[in-house]
Amino acid sequence: MVETRRTTRGNVQGRSKNVRAVQAPKTNGTAPTNQTKRKAIQEAAEKGKGKKRAKNNYLSYLPRSHEVGSDPNHNIRLLNLPRDIFDEITSWLEPDALTCLSLTCKEILSIVGRESWTECRSKRQYWNQTNGSWTHFRYSLIPLLGRDTPHLIVCGPCMTLHPPFKPPREHRKTKLTKSCFGQWSTIDYLPNDELGGYNLLWEHIVEARKSLALESTDKIGSPIELLDGNFTVRHKRLNYTLISSGRQIRKNLVLKHEHIFHGVDTRSSLRLADITALPVRLCPHQTTSTQKSEPNCFTKGRLPSGLLTHSITTAAPPSLRIGMPAPNMFSSPVSSEKKQMDSAVSSGKALWTCRACPTKWHVQHSGEGGGELKITAWHSLGDTAYRAQEYWKMLVRREMWNLGDGKRNSEFFAGTRQYLDFAIDDEE
Secondary structure, three states, rough: HHHHHHHHHHHHHHHHHHHHHHHHHOOOOOOOOOHHHHHHHHHHHHHHHHHHHHHOOOEEEEEHHHHOOOOOHHOOOOHEEEEEHHHHHHHOHHHHHHHHHHOOHHHHHHHHOOOOHHHHHOOEEEOOOOOEEEHHHHHHHHHHHHHOOOOEEEEEEOOEEEOHHHHHHOOOOOOHHHHHHOOOEEEEOOOEOOOEOEEHHHHHHHHHHOOOOOOOOOEOOOOOOHHOOEEEOOOOOOOEEEEEEEEEEEEEEEEEEEEEEEEEEOOOOOOHHHHHHHOOOOOOOOOOOOOOOOOHHHHOOOOOOOOHHHHHHHHHHHHHHOOOOOOOHHOOHHHHHHHHHHHHHOOOOOOOOOOOOOOOEEEEEOOOOOEEEEEEEEEEEEHHHHHHHHHHHHHHHHOOOOOOOOEEEEOOOOOOOOOOOOOOOOOO
């Protein structure tokens, strides 16, 4: 059986070799018959294509891309136009408008291409008749894209599309928001943690002022919902709660912040040293921090102001003042601050004012439960948009090593500044 199979296989292979020798005659450089047929078929196909192209000497219609064959947008009338008419229409478009057109569907993108994208990225400028100045195509492209994205807003400083800014109780400071809003646009010294916080932006004040026109100026207005906020930061020995609100009092927009410190252990009283060690900050100039400034040529030998610490010490009983910072850890009070300190000794409920910004506050202590200390602060933003912008710069803290005396605004640079007096809603 095995020999028979080998013999058969050998005979078949032998015959095949002979057949091949017969079918492939020796010629002088000509191709075999099967290759010649294949070449003839290809030449005929190419000639057929050439004939088809020669027939259609009329208008050339837009080609269809295999990637967008299932795109339903290819049925619109614009894509059914002849190619030369379509090119004539798009030739009148600027790079920003042509980029928006290319983003409508894949069919148009395959026809128009991405050259306009590169032009929008380039530094080439054009004359904007609306603004009357030279500008880049990228700056005009972003507003065009913003028309189709109602859930986003056009950010002017960085010329990108951002989600609309959230209320202060939900806003979180990131690297992107810092570069967009700038150094003067955020109040970020109020308490924050991973669960919540209160970050106030200048855009919040601008939006809140729009509701003041409907309010009467002869009484206290209703609370502004945008400026409301309430959250608690938990520490080892106490809980720090911040309640924020804003309303119009007479003609001024006034922010109200209630800093409430409540002891966790009901068996022991709340110590003031635990509060001042957090530290607490009401404004850029009033803080309980005893930390010295960075050693440089601008802050050499400067100490923080101790008016807030003195107001907390005065409101609490002497038994809870153990461990409070010594007066020599703060700067010497000026005449206006010393006058407040002397008058607070005889009065039971003193109203304190900051000499460097429109801020007022008073302190109350309660011994119920584990003890509670409440600091209520009011910040005025004036009665006009101009005063609001000037007062805002007084309320933003700026303390960097490369800033001079004129640009710093902190507890180490609490210079006397002029601002109009304002009323508060002291209902208690």
